[in-house]
Amino acid sequence: MENINLEKKHAAKAAAQLIKNGMTVGLGTGSTVNYFLDALANRISQENLKIIGVTTSFKTAGRAKSLGITIIDIDDAPMIDLTVDGADEVDCHMNGIKGGGAAFLMEKIVAHNSNRVVWIVDSQKLHEQLGSFPLPVEIVPFGSGKLITDFKKHHLHPVLRQRDGKTIVTDMGHFIVDLVLNKIDQPYQLGQYLDGKIGVVEHGLFLDIVDEIIIGTSAGVRQLKRDTLQK
Numbered sequence: 046m047e048n049i050n051l052e053k054k055h056a057a058k059a060a061a062q063l064i065k066n067g068m069t070v071g072l073g074t075g076s077t078v079n080y081f082l083d084a085l086a087n088r089i090s091q092e093n094l095k096i097i098g099v100t101t102s103f104k105t106a107g108r109a110k111s112l113g114i115t116i117i118d119i120d121d122a123p124m125i126d127l128t129v130d131g132a133d134e135v136d137c138h139m140n141g142i143k144g145g146g147a148a149f150l151m152e153k154i155v156a157h158n159s160n161r162v163v164w165i166v167d168s169q170k171l172h173e174q175l176g177s178f179p180l181p182v183e184i185v186p187f188g189s190g191k192l193i194t195d196f197k198k199h200h201l202h203p204v205l206r207q208r209d210g211k212t213i214v215t216d217m218g219h220f221i222v223d224l225v226l227n228k229i230d231q232p233y234q235l236g237q238y239l240d241g242k243i244g245v246v247e248h249g250l251f252l253d254i255v256d257e258i259i260i261g262t263s264a265g266v267r268q269l270k271r272d273t274l275q276k
């Protein structure tokens with residue numbers, strides 16, 4: 046755990062170095078992003094940077110505000126220059142699964158409205174193929190039982206996300222089902238199938254979205270960049 050946190054910190058610090066004065070920055074969600082927020086707040090105060098943040102969850106908004114980072118609503122931001130976010134799993138094609146922290150709907154909207162997207166991850170998040178992390182799917186509460194039964198029929202092994210016996214409700218008022226798939230052979234096909242399901246608001250497959258992945262190591266970082274990715 047010590048090592049993992051160190052890797053997260055290294056990735057977060059490297060991402061904070063990408064921020065330039067005057068930028069509007071998309072602020073992701075999660076434990077790795079929390080390190081990024083700390084590093085960014087340090088840079089803002091030490092270098093007197095003018096930075097505006099667009100947040101991806103109520104949690105991140107609260108933390109950013111407490112660190113003195115100015116935040117605005119996404120609809121008030123003419124553009125988002127760069128978004129820094131975490132991920133739960135990443136493959137060699139730079140696709141990923143997000144949503145372990147239930148924030149992926151807002152994260153996907155912010156990512157789609159960003160000029161550049163950078164993920165910060167520890168080395169354990171890298172896998173040959175996606176699927177070892179259960180795939181989160183955000184669904185409308187009305188008719189959620191029917192949708193879960195339908196997912197079961199399609200062998201998608203859905204588990205309604207709960208904590209202490211209570212169904213988790215996202216910041217946007219929806220439920221989450223986690224599809225326990227172990228491996229996802231055809232992520233694009235699965236993404237299309239989920240996109241077409243009535244009652245599904247969004248899913249945690251982030252395909253062809255990230256431009257750069259900063260992977261923390263015990264000694265520093267290494268990077269994957271989309272423009273140098275082998276097809």
Ligand SMILES: O=C[C@H](O)[C@H](O)[C@H](O)COP(=O)(O)O
Nearest residue numbers: 075076077131144146147148
């Ligand atoms: O919903 C949560 C997000 O997608 C997070 O970015 C993701 O779960 C990674 O979080 P962490 O940095 O805590 O592993």
